[in-house]
Amino acid sequence: MFINYLFFLFPFFLYLGIALQGLSFYIICIVAPAVYFIKHRHIIPDHIIKTAICLLLIHIIFPITNIINYIFPLEQFPNYKHQLSLKWPSVLQSNFPSYLFIGSILLFIFLFFSKKYNKKISQNKSEKIEISPLKYFLSGLFPASILICLALIYQYNVGLDFHSFKGKYLEATEILDNGKYRVNGFYGHPLTIAGAGLAYSIFCWSLLWLSITKNHIYKFDNLFIFKNKNIHKLALVIISLCNFIIVILSSGRTAGIVCVFLLISIPLLLGIRRKPFLTILTILTLGVTSLFFLKKSGLMERILFTTNSISETQTLDNGNYRQYFWKVYWQMFLDKPIVGHGNYWLKDGVRENYYNKMGYENLPEKYNAHNNYLEILASGGLLALFWITTILVFLYKTIKNKINKHFKEMNFLIFCYLSMFIANLIHALTQNVFFDSSVVYIYTSIIYVIIWHISFKEKNTI
Structure with a gap:
């Protein structure tokens, strides 16, 4: 059809x-x-x-x-x-x-x-x-995740800008300390691809562990177009892994930490009683592979740099202005807690005035709240x-x-x-x-x- x-x-x-x-x-x-x-x-x-x-x-x-x-x-x-x-x-x-x-x-x-x-x-x-719809969507997500993951691995190493469609390369600001590129896929921003990869990875990882631990309660026969149930599980593993790699390649610190945390937490929540050996083996494997990917991709250095800066100076790392964004937006809320300022008026000039009023007029980036x-x-x-x-x-x-x-x-x-x-x-x-x-x-x-x-x-x- x-x-x-x-x-x-x-x-x-x-x-x-x-x-x-x-x-x-x-x-x-x-x-x-x-x-x-x-x-x-x-x-x-x-x-x-x-x-x-x-x-x-x-x-x-x-x-x-x-x-x-x-x-x-x-x-x-x-x-x-x-x-x-x-x-x-x-x-x-x-x-x-x-x-x-x-x-x-x-x-x-x-x-x-x-x-x-x-x-x-x-x-x-x-x-x-x-x-x-669900069966065919998941069946399409399987090859789509593989192809996009391979494309982003290429972008990570070469720096080709897929978003421009003009054969350009990513800006020098996207080069990581290891000499590779922070990927943005076809979206144009690394944190967008991080959010997308995080969503797909956790959805399919949850579905995988439910199919392993709750197959006596729910029917998982019709998830994919494949007849073999083992291929269903393999497809869910590959989708989750590919999108986990996508999150790591985006170099999104929060997304990376959340993804690792939930990839470990979901087996613990669903499988520790019914499948203890498989759960422990999975968690150990995830721990080792996550550390490898985090280290290899350069994301671990970004995370450690931020955490060290917070512990030593009680501020975020140099060039990370989120702490100022948060202070400004919190003050905005305190001044008008019931209806806020309106997103139209923030863009029209209220946000700029707040940054100036609070002494951040020289801040290079006067962005939204992040x-x-x-x-x-x-x-x-x-x-x-x-x-x-x-x-x-x-x-x-x-x-x-x-x-x-x-x-x-x-x-x-x-x-x-x-x-x-x-x-x-x-x-x-x-x-x-x-x-x-x-x-x-x-x-x-x-x-x-x-x-x-x-x-x-x-x-x-x-």
Whole structure:
């Protein structure tokens, strides 16, 4: 079936930068499944629409706080006025990517047509065809991870800039102490590829250990297009390992530490009682190989340099300005704790004024918070934090209840997704990873892969 092929190719597109991510997301996660439902006279399920509503609501919180700050400005700086000086739609911009909004609107439109044609035309009794988004997505992720890992190993050694598509080489600032390059893949930034690799590695590692330790509870027969279950496990190992290597090659310190920590913690959590020998052997192997990769890649030196600087001078290493970003953004939050300053106004000049006010006018980089939580608090205050948390909890309960009610054999997906989510929640302490469109594409796409998989299964069209 054509939709299965699309989901197989989807992981390749998700690795290949923001443009292909966006195009493939709209086609594969929104248009193709929705059109299929309409064509076969099915109404798009409620849990799909509830998911779309949640994602839309998450997106609009920052435009709301932008408008609140425009109506009720707090004049803190004499030379700065809350005027719409940037391009008009910018006041409606969100820290979250726009496809959360646009994708939801498209689904609402498709919902209308699915209801319209469902009422007027009788059920199509054509032969049922297997449509399995999750199986084909994981099957595509297997070769995609291998190919991207090999490409990044090449980039690490040679320095070819894949993002430019012009045969250029990475900047000299990306050269590590060992003479190799800090990779950024097709995304254009090392921390983006770190967030993406971290997500895939932990998702598949969790799935692997659940298939080893919980196979008496859940069914893991239909994860890949391969019939042999041992190949399923081998594929999950390779996907996890390839994406772990990707994280290491990105030289992202927090992402690297989190990845190693969770690769060790998940076997301990799931396997120490049921598979103690395998668990201990895995942890020892991971410990040795992780140290080797960290040392060989130059990431260990970066981590030690930072930790030594903190222990000796109580500050981050030279050239790492996060400590100043955090101080500035914390002060922003303290000054306007309820609704924040609005991300539009921060970009318009409020952020620059804060850096100058706090004595950091000569700082070479006056960037965003490099901490997702401080960025949320400074942009939208406690209102945004409460809003986002509430909607995420509702989204979690919606998907969990749907799985538990009709597909308990797929309950393992909840643990896998939560593990992947927690991984970048920790990573978000030093990076605005959940405001990075390319990383959010991966999280949003996997949500849609799961809920469409459930939907096709529920409608008995697979």
